[in-house]
Amino acid sequence: MFEANIITILIATLIIIYLTAMLLTKMQKAKQLEQEAEELKKSLDNMDEQAKIIVRTDMELNRIQEELDKKISGLYALQKLSHSISMTLVEDQIFQRLSPEHIDELGFEKSLIFFWNKKGGEFYTKAALGYAEEEKELISAHLNGNKEKFLSLIEADETLSSITMPENFIDKNTLRSIFKASYFILSPILPKQSECGFIFIGTEKTDTLITEGDEELIKILATQLGQALENARLFEKTWNSQRELEEKVGERTQELTAALEEVKKMNKRKTDFVSSVSHELRTPLTSIKGYAAILLTGKLGEIPTEAKQRLEKINRHSDELGHIVNELLDISRIESGKVTMSLEPWDLREVINKIEDLLSGQLKEKKIDLEILVQPKDFKVLIDQTQIGRVFINLIGNAMKFTPANGKISVSGKKKDGMIQVDVSDTGCGIPQEAKDSIFEEFFRVENSINQEVKGTGLGLALVKRIIEAHQGKIWVDSVMGKGTTFSFTLPQG
């Protein structure tokens, strides 16, 4: 029994010890768990604190992003708007290009543009977006009631907003209620000019944040509107000047055309007159020459020597007169278009050869060397061979006249600007500078000793000019006194 009790006590003691140990372990674990929970709570709190930092940073970033987005959108809108207004040079159209979409993209809803009418002494509306007609009138009335303040604002060239409005200007809230906008920006247009104005841009949204960036953006817009306006005004000015100039040029052209017509008429009359006089002269001239010739034969009786000498003079002068009449007739025919050039392709050398044959006797007699620098088949020209033959006869004949013995005449050719240029040069006495312009005129003769000695009609070069022009060519002269003269003319290629 005792033993049993001892065993029971021992077992109970052991159980107590075990339970105590267990309890101690549990208590230790509970403490540990409590510690862990505390640490976990602390971690959570730390995490929450970190979350706060993250949230605040994120919010700041969002705000910056929003501001950046707004600026980029504004810049895009400004770029579009600038492009749009720069595409027109009509003053009224500049303001019509301002659309509600542009204003919306700039972050606003309404816009007004006022300009100062110096003559009338009041502001007037150039453009209005987002305002009813009666609202526009009310704003206009208020503006003109405070025109000095608005004018001084424009003169100061200051961009103001509902945030930066100075105290001495009109009360911010008054402006808010008149312009029906919670937030707004006001910027002058062409502040240094007499016809200046300003742009107002605003929003009714109460949560709008107007920044310096917005003010800068609207200032740029106002400047660009001003520039576009200046360009349009300058263009209009230039346009008007150009129109005036064009009108004047038109008037002068008309006058000149009329004068030219008159000259043409007079020239025709002259040609007709010369032609008819020449015709009229030719018939009696033929009779005179005929009768003189009959008298000279002596068939009508013996003529005394003195009378014969006179008759020979009549005969010679009649020939000279006939020559003049024929040349005059040729000139007038060419001028009036009565002579048609029968153009055919010719080898230039072949044409010159014929003239060389014709003049070889005279050249030999005068001891003048004719040098032809044009080789056969070098140049093909489209010409009336008979007429161009006359040109060569005249030019080489002239050269022979003014070139002293042992002198030289040369004929050369070259291609130039799709034409064939022919140069006839001599080593003669030359033509004075002042005579060059008149040398192709009818009856003009250079005043020199040779011309006084040698007879001439003064019609040769005039005829040459007409023939060359009838071939769509040009003729001109270069000369150095005492050294020689070169006549150049162009002919179409064959």
Added chain:
Amino acid sequence: MNLVNNFVDPQSKKCYIIKPMQIGVGFSSNNDHIKAAQEAFNEASSAINRRRPDLALLFNTLKLSHPLVLKTIRDSLGDTPLLGLSSPSIIVNRGSCKNGLAIALFSFPEDIYFNTTCVKEISLNNASSSGEKLGDDLLYGCKGIRRNLSIIFLDGQIPEGENIIFGMQKKVGRSFPMVGASTLGPVYFNNSILNNAACGILFGGKLNFGLGVKHGWQPLGKPRRVTLSSGNTAQEIDNKAAASLYQEYFAKDSSSLKKDLKHISPFYPLGIDISGKKEYLLRSLSSIGESGSLAFNGDIPQGSRIRLMISSKEYCLESTRQAAQLAKESLKNQKAKFILIFNSLARSMLLGRQENIEISAIKEVFGADVPILGAYTLAEEAPLNSTDYLGIPYYHNNSIAILAMAG
């Protein structure tokens, strides 16, 4: 010809020619109301080969919310049912648009049925009963027909709009698939432009559709519990004035918190931990009460575990891809013929100038040629587990809900 399919009814053994489903979307940004409506209608109509549409959806931006728009469209539509909404920004294939209107015209095969209705003059007191009425009216005539999906549009100004969903769920069933939006402007129903109203469509028959909804916001900081709340207002969180949560996180006093609400609300919603669901249900802050209470766009149940949520552009975009992928996977390998998107305005604010990358991501999933119609919304209604038929539709904030239709 692939334009029609022969269908043999196994019961009646009769052969029907089933016309394929055709959906066309037209868009216009013309500032002239009539021209805009005509241009958009003509584009949509030509996309369905000028067939007479069975149903029309009209989404327009607030600037083009005008009776003339509706009248012009109604003149072209005749008595075809029309539902629609206004939003600050709408979504079409070319991207998001702040000024424009889009029309989707639907021509359904005979084996797809639908019913449309609307409830008007909804107030705080009758939101739930209005929802029940909406459900009842949509179910009318649909007995014995397999019901598939409901699309609803709510005027976002209705207080406690979530109750409309609860009311409707009482009638159509809690797990009945639903996709919808609360918008910033009025809703359209046939000839009417309605405020304080809700309208909806209930589809039945063999409609092949897929739904995806995601938000991409992640929990931040330690979990908290709503200790006192009623409806959409939380009075206390962790036994402290609810506003102190935001005050602590943003180191702001009550007045500066109110001032900065516009910058806080879209980016930092609260996430409600829904038991058994992976995703948190988001609630964005709508106002701060004088007593320090917080009002949200949607109910915040008392006792719910909540976390402050944060997101980034990358997370937001990834969630869009996931939502699109979920919707696509439910189409049973059929190519989508139409995509309807309800995208939270908060997401648009988060993405800023890059908001169109979401639409590009959706087009990458479905193909660029699939017509898209969508709107930016105040709240979205869709099942939390989108692909699960038993998923219960919730009233979401900051989410993108994508509905894809095939057939």
